[in-house]
Amino acid sequence: MKVIMLGTGSPRLNKERISSAHLLLAGDLPILVDCAEGTTMQLVKSDIPPQDIKHVFFTHLHADHMLGYANFLISGWVEGRRELTVVGPVGTKKMHDLLIEMLEKDIEYRLSLGRPETGIRDVKVIELAEAGQVNVDLPLLVQCEEMIHNVPTFAYRFDWEGQSVVFSGDTAPPTDALSRLAKDANMLIHDSCLTLIQDDKAPNASGIWKNLQKEHCTPAQAAETAKWANVDQLVLTHFLPKMNPDLAYKEAAEVFSGEIIIPNDLDQLQVSSKVIAK
Ligand SMILES: [Zn+2]
Ligand SMILES: [Zn+2]
Numbered sequence: 001m002k003v004i005m006l007g008t009g010s011p012r013l014n015k016e017r018i019s020s021a022h023l024l025l026a027g028d029l030p031i032l033v034d035c036a037e038g039t040t041m042q043l044v045k046s047d048i049p050p051q052d053i054k055h056v057f058f059t060h061l062h063a064d065h066m067l068g069y070a071n072f073l074i075s076g077w078v079e080g081r082r083e084l085t086v087v088g089p090v091g092t093k094k095m096h097d098l099l100i101e102m103l104e105k106d107i108e109y110r111l112s113l114g115r116p117e118t119g120i121r122d123v124k125v126i127e128l129a130e131a132g133q134v135n136v137d138l139p140l141l142v143q144c145e146e147m148i149h150n151v152p153t154f155a156y157r158f159d160w161e162g163q164s165v166v167f168s169g170d171t172a173p174p175t176d177a178l179s180r181l182a183k184d185a186n187m188l189i190h191d192s193c194l195t196l197i198q199d200d201k202a203p204n205a206s207g208i209w210k211n212l213q214k215e216h217c218t219p220a221q222a223a224e225t226a227k228w229a230n231v232d233q234l235v236l237t238h239f240l241p242k243m244n245p246d247l248a249y250k251e252a253a254e255v256f257s258g259e260i261i262i263p264n265d266l267d268q269l270q271v272s273s274k275v276i277a278k
Helices: 039-045 069-078 092-102 104-112 176-181 205-212 219-229 245-253
Strands: 002-007 021-026 029-035 055-057 085-089 124-128 141-146 154-160 163-167 187-191 233-237 259-261 267-270
Touching: 002 039, 002 233, 021 039, 021 154, 029 039, 029 069, 039 069, 069 092, 069 104, 085 092, 092 104, 092 124, 141 176, 154 176, 176 219, 187 219, 219 233, 219 245, 233 245, 245 259
Parallel strands: 029 055, 055 085, 085 124, 163 187, 187 233, 233 259
Antiparallel strands: 002 021, 002 267, 021 029, 141 154, 154 163
């Protein structure tokens, strides 16, 4: 499997990193995990036709994980997508329906040009209420666990042909559920939002920082989870602007001895093929 880091940023505006979005490739099968603003263009830049994506998973419905969904919905359909399944926490159906309503005139116009209704009017939305196996029409095993954030948030684990990749979504510690979900996985992609911003000019920066600690992890906390879960590769993401990659790496490496990756947007990561001792 392979992962394309479409967006490695946070809600804070950053000219180098868009907000959260990832593409998992199981062979040629593309699966989108989160869909921040700019995601569709990041797919185009990665030579992944958005219309080829038939499965989208939302970890949660914060703006920095879903604002690109409207564009993805329309552009993918216009380019030829004819089926789509969307998975996410409770609220995903309402979000989807509201966007379709907002785009109604645009959809009607494009239908009048002869486009079929399939791929836009018949999108299947699966809402998750609890942890467990996700029943979705895919040749992968998909499991989820609920994370600690300020809205319902799920981490996802995808297993395919002996390899496994876990996406944490946004989470604060304690991350016991994530350690369970990621047990012996090859790759863990982990929220690492809590890197100090130098000279933060945001109003109420210290108050925001204090609150973030209830909702996100530091590189060291991500590394703790990677260590407990015995994963092969730890990928840190959800970075604030002015984050220092060397410091983040160093902080994680003091805790976790496996491979640590600090990606940039559009980086393509090969999932390791660790053989797990039985
Ligand atoms: Zn969030
Ligand atoms: Zn976020």
